[in-house]
Amino acid sequence: MKLLHYLRLSAFDVSTEDGRAxxxxxxxxxxxxxxxxxxxxxxxxxVLSVSLTIPYLGAQRFGIWMTIASFAGMLSFLGLGVGNALTNHVASRSAKSDAALLRRAISGGLGLLLLIGLVVGAGLWLLAAWLPWAKLIKVDDALLLLEAQSAAKLFALLFGLNLFTTGIQSVFAGLQRSFEVYLVSALGSLVSLVALWFAAQEQAGLPVLLATTLGTQSLSILLLLGLLVKRKLFALGEINLAVRQETSGLIRIGGLFFVLQVGTMIGWGADALIISSALGPAAVAVYSIAQRLFQFVTQPLAMMNAPLWGAYADAHSKGDVAFIRRTLRVSMLLTLGVALSGATILFFSSEWLLHYWTGGKVLVPTLLLGLVALWTVLECCGVAFAMFLNGVQVVKQQVIVVSIFCIFVLPLKIWGVSSAGLIAIPLVTMSVYALTHIYFYGFVFYPKIKSFMTIQN
Incomplete structure (x- = not known):
């Protein structure tokens, strides 16, 4: 795509298929x-969350922080799939050019997520107060266990808020205005950066560090709610009626996304907990560093592919098959090339990068880095393909694939970590992912997928 050609402020004429594309x-x-x-x-x-905090936290406390922070991904399914369903729902309503219908969809969806967030936040707080933390994170230090519990209680409240703010992001994705979300997120990250620096200077504990990262970034998204109100896309006075009218549809659509999120939790989100339970929090620190290194590949590609979900959904609603076919081909090829190049560069420069980054406090085995690099390439391609599947609403098939993936990957990870250590996590994930996804999408569900690129909907 000629990026500069599309970087214009005025909209294109959308009366033709080429104009809409x-x-x-x-x-x-x-x-x-x-x-x-x-x-x-x-x-x-x-980057700074590692270099600023590891010197005074140490590998064990840092590992506990990373374990608790990983719960955000692991527990995302508690939103019942409503956030993901909201993207497609808003895109579909937006295509009908009915302002009242669109406002009802947005108000109802966000109202429902607010209720879910309140219930989930309270429930997780009670769970954090009750859980046997000594068994979960394999630590004997009473003060450290108390600190971990305090951080988990704060996480519970922030996560409840995050479910709501994630819904706001989904609304903007459905409206194809993700750029506004990203600008506000950038502002939140800058505030978080400053807060993190001050917290590190004071050698702050885990709850404060959690507040400066997850808390600051979640709160910043609330600014976008004001934009929705200003544009008359969200009406607080209509929220009760809208929730009643939209809940059944969103829960029905979100049910499949809910299963996908549960699968994500089982397949990927539980990694830190599996490692911590089997090998201790220090091992979580090692694995987290390896993962975070290769986020220099996954994050830029997420920047490129994430906005395409809304674009695919809009094209699917309007039957613009040529756009779907062309965009999928370009995004997959570009993702593969960038991921392969980036992962290779990071792997061969990892020794120097990690020494500078962690100050020699954490040593990551070369074999682990190599396996994470390979998984990074596969993961990036999978995410690019998932944007297409989500946008054209091929969700039932994803549920089947993810369910089969989880049936095999979770027990193999638990067994593998106990037998082979950290390398089992990326090795098992990569192997099972490749076998299940290539087989089902390449053969079993290929006719269904192909139909979205050959038939006018």
């Missing part, structure tokens, strides 16, 4: 550009 690319191009700023700031937070 150009407008989708224009919005996606601005989203990519804004995402560069957002992810750049987020990556700075990620």
């Amino acid at each position: 150009a407008e989708r690319y224009r919005l996606a191009a601005w989203a990519v550009l804004a995402n560069v700023a957002s992810k750049g700031a987020a990556m700075a937070v990620m």
Whole structure:
């Protein structure tokens, strides 16, 4: 795609298929550009969260922080899939050019997520107070266990808020205005960066560090709620009626996304907990460092591919098959090339990078880095393909694939970590992922997938 051609302020004429395609690319191009700023700031937070805190936290406390922070991904399914369903729902309503219908969809969806967030936040707080932390994170220090529990209680409240703010992001994705989300996220990350620096200077504990990262970034998204109100896309006075009218549809659509998120939790989100339970929090620190290194590949590609979900959904709603086919081909090829090049460069420069980054406090085995590099390439391609599947609403098939993936990957990870150590996590994930996804999408579900690129819907 000619990026500069689409970086214009005025909209394209959407009365023709070519014009609609150009407008989708224009919005996606601005989203990519804004995402560069957002992810750049987020990556700075990620880098400094290691270099600023490991010297005084040590590997064990840092590992506990990373374990608790990983719960955000692991527990995302508690949103019942409503956030993901909201993206497609808003895109579909937006295509009908009915302002009242669109406002009802947004108000109802966000109202439902607010209720879910309140219930989930309270429930997780009670769970954090009750859980046997000594068994979960394999630590004997009573003070450290108390600190971990305090951080987990704060996480529970922040996670409840995060479910709601994630819904706001989904609304903007459905409206193909993700660039506004990314600009606000960049601002939040910059504030987080400053707060993290001050917290590290005071050698702050885990709850404060959690507040400066997850808390600051979640709160910043609330600014976007004001934009929705200003544009008359969210009405607080209509929220009760809208929730009643939209809940059944969103739960029905979100049910499949819910299963996908549960699968994600089982397949990927539980990694830190599996490692911590079997090998201790210090091992989590090692694995987290390896993962975070290769986020320099995954995050930029996420910038490129994330806006395409809304674009695919809009094209699917309007039957623009040529756009779907062309965009999928370009995104997959570009993702493969960038991921392969980036992972290779990071792997061969990892020794120097990690020594500078951690100050020699954490040593990561070369074999582990190599396996994570390979998994990074596969993961990036999978995410690019998932944007297409989500946008054209091929969700049932994803549920089947993810369910089969989880049936095999979880027991193999638990057994593998106990037998082979950390290398089992990327090795098992990569092997099972490749076998299940290539077989089902390449053969079993290929006719269904092909239909979205050959038949006018």
